[in-house]
Amino acid sequence: MGAAAPLRDVHRGLVPPSGGPARVALLSGHYLYYHYGCDGLDDRGWGCGYRTLQTLCSWPEGRPTRVPTLDAVQAALEDMGDKPPGFCGSRSWIGCVEASLCLDHFEGPVGRLCHVPRGAGLQGVLEKLYSHFAGGGGPVMVGGDADARSKALLGVCLEPGGQAYVLILDPHYWGTPKSPNELQAGGWVGWREVSTAFDSHSFYNLCLTSRNPQKQPPTLD
Template sequence: MGDKPRGFRGSRSWIGCVEAGLCLDYFGGPQGRLCHIPRGAGLQGELERLYSHFAGGGGPVMVGGDVDAQSKALLGVCLGPGTEAYVLVLDPHCWGAPKTPSELQVAGWVGWREVCTTFDPNSFYNLCLTSHNSEKQLHAQD
């Protein structure tokens, strides 16, 4: 796409959410909306937006950070009483076809995680919210 140095192609270097969003656009994939969270502690303030994203039919949310370099894909949000909140996290390194859906949980590839322990409060995060509903859904979240 021209945004990386010549030696990047064919390398084993990683890309982040910003680049993943660019790839979605460049290769004609689902629409992606980037959301920057300066500190993980601020993610609590984005839970309503994430909930609305999923409730409106939005697709997986790619997550990348700096201090917390463990990539994640969010598949859902569960808001509890008070500040209690959980996200359904899929490890994007998961590969292969499971024999049963529970096999993914048992192997630790997918599971509900408490927001306050899943995100480092000192790390920034980039979220790429994917949507197959194009512009209509993306602007409904503003």
């Protein structure tokens, strides 16, 4: 599969899942959708964290200016001493902690880490996510241990009765999408009910992105 220009803001046009009154907050700004093989590199099975990081780096302008290649990410982590010699060129996964380091290294948006203990799912951080998106925040990277499939959150929908949904962008797509509609129809971006979208046996780390003209080191909540 050859390289193709990534699509922009692929969630646009999706209707919030709640038919009744609900609080809905979406990311502000623009992003590009990076996924398996989008640059011609076959990274199926190991590259989802890198692709989610690339999506984070494309925000808030929705441009590829500061989006590093997978090789550049690995080289940076090796140079920083976060990974051992020989990491560059490997098929080793990365998660939210590495993503936060790379956001700072490549002068992307500020990345703030949040840890969700095993068994809690995302129920305990829904208000934090709502405040993040309502306050102008960008995409949120999510990754865990039992559930190691990296993904990005683009918004939340909270119903008065307690039911909650998150808008998920999945980087595991393989192919060349022609339009956002194709991705939406295939479920690669869409609203998911929180209790079924996340594994209660897994812990999760989140990396929340925000605009900041002054570089700041990532912090851990």
